[in-house]
Amino acid sequence: MTPITKRALGLLSAVSLAVLTTTGALAQDKKTIAVSIPAATHGWTGGVVYHAEQAAKEIKAAFPNIDVVVKTSPSAPAQVSALEDLAANQKLDALVILPFTSEELTGPVEQVKAGGTFITVVDRGLTDPAIQDLYVAGDNIAVGANTAKWMAEKLGNKGEIVVLRGIPTVIDDERIKGFTDVMKKTDIKILDIQYANWNQDQAFTLMQDYLAKYPKIDAVWANDDDMLLGVLQAIKESKRTEIKYALGGNGMKEVIELVKAKNPMTPISTPYPPSMIKSAIYMTAAQFTGQAPMRGNFKLDAPLITPENADQFYFPDSPF
Numbered sequence: 001m002t003p004i005t006k007r008a009l010g011l012l013s014a015v016s017l018a019v020l021t022t023t024g025a026l027a028q029d030k031k032t033i034a035v036s037i038p039a040a041t042h043g044w045t046g047g048v049v050y051h052a053e054q055a056a057k058e059i060k061a062a063f064p065n066i067d068v069v070v071k072t073s074p075s076a077p078a079q080v081s082a083l084e085d086l087a088a089n090q091k092l093d094a095l096v097i098l099p100f101t102s103e104e105l106t107g108p109v110e111q112v113k114a115g116g117t118f119i120t121v122v123d124r125g126l127t128d129p130a131i132q133d134l135y136v137a138g139d140n141i142a143v144g145a146n147t148a149k150w151m152a153e154k155l156g157n158k159g160e161i162v163v164l165r166g167i168p169t170v171i172d173d174e175r176i177k178g179f180t181d182v183m184k185k186t187d188i189k190i191l192d193i194q195y196a197n198w199n200q201d202q203a204f205t206l207m208q209d210y211l212a213k214y215p216k217i218d219a220v221w222a223n224d225d226d227m228l229l230g231v232l233q234a235i236k237e238s239k240r241t242e243i244k245y246a247l248g249g250n251g252m253k254e255v256i257e258l259v260k261a262k263n264p265m266t267p268i269s270t271p272y273p274p275s276m277i278k279s280a281i282y283m284t285a286a287q288f289t290g291q292a293p294m295r296g297n298f299k300l301d302a303p304l305i306t307p308e309n310a311d312q313f314y315f316p317d318s319p320f
Helices: 008-022 043-062 076-089 102-113 142-156 170-183 200-213 225-238 253-260 274-288
Strands: 031-036 066-073 096-097 116-123 132-137 158-164 187-195 217-223 245-247 296-300
Touching: 008 187, 008 274, 031 043, 031 076, 031 274, 043 274, 066 076, 066 274, 076 096, 076 102, 096 102, 096 274, 102 116, 132 274, 142 170, 142 217, 142 245, 158 170, 170 187, 187 200, 200 217, 200 225, 200 274, 217 225, 225 245, 225 253, 253 296, 274 296
Parallel strands: 031 066, 031 096, 096 116, 116 132, 132 296, 158 187, 158 217, 217 245
Antiparallel strands: none
16 A cells, blocks of 8 residues: 555545545444544654544544544553443444554454454554454554665665664564664664664663764664654764764654755655554545445555655644
8 A cells, every 4th residue: 555645645535535425325324433542642642643533523524424433542451441431332333443552452352343343453453363354554664674775875885873762562673673684784783772662852861872882873763753853862962973864764744844854864754654543544434334345454655755755744733
């Protein structure tokens, strides 16, 4: 599937609405789609909440017979409780869920499915994929690999770099695998690779440690844009001048602005768009009112974001 750019997201929304409109008379009975997502605990999930709420408003305005209920949860146990409340208080025709953790949410989602609910899972898959009817996610291996290919080419396949990991998860493992598999084919040495938990402050501290430990660093990869902001601040305060590139990933709007401005240290990024939740909601709605069966796995591409295409990935009103 193509990446979700602003243009692609708008086109998907328009097409979905058109499909629903032309067949709306066939499905006027009330439908309820529950959306269960993490609360805005950091930048990326803030973007998820924004796009989910936008989708709910747009679908409700166009189709009064579809009720989209968005519930946010600050933790996995809270998300389990939210699911129980949603299922107990109303009939759910569909559930769109971005699980806090795969393990803790698999059982509760399976119980919801047992009631005949259509299940759409976003980003983090369940431990039992058979439970989900529809799965929408980004390509984390490509996020790492595409960044590594660009960096290796610019460094002439040689040099010394440092890497910042996120939280110990499958998502982080895949990004690191994509990146390191490319780097293994070069003469580039990874001096250090440690976790900063997708946190700007922790990344700032870790980058300070890297700078104190290594007198020469050619480039830095933080596998998330929240961490990248901390890295850039640490480099700025150190006044080190040999670092050629500091790159991240996910497509945070502040980083896209750097790309748009042709920032020499951060001239590219790779998308892992929180807007994937909006696509998942539209696809789920089409399943019920557009007579457009949507089942299977949909993986979004992670092409390089460059100054030439950055506008397509830029959502200025989003918190991310």
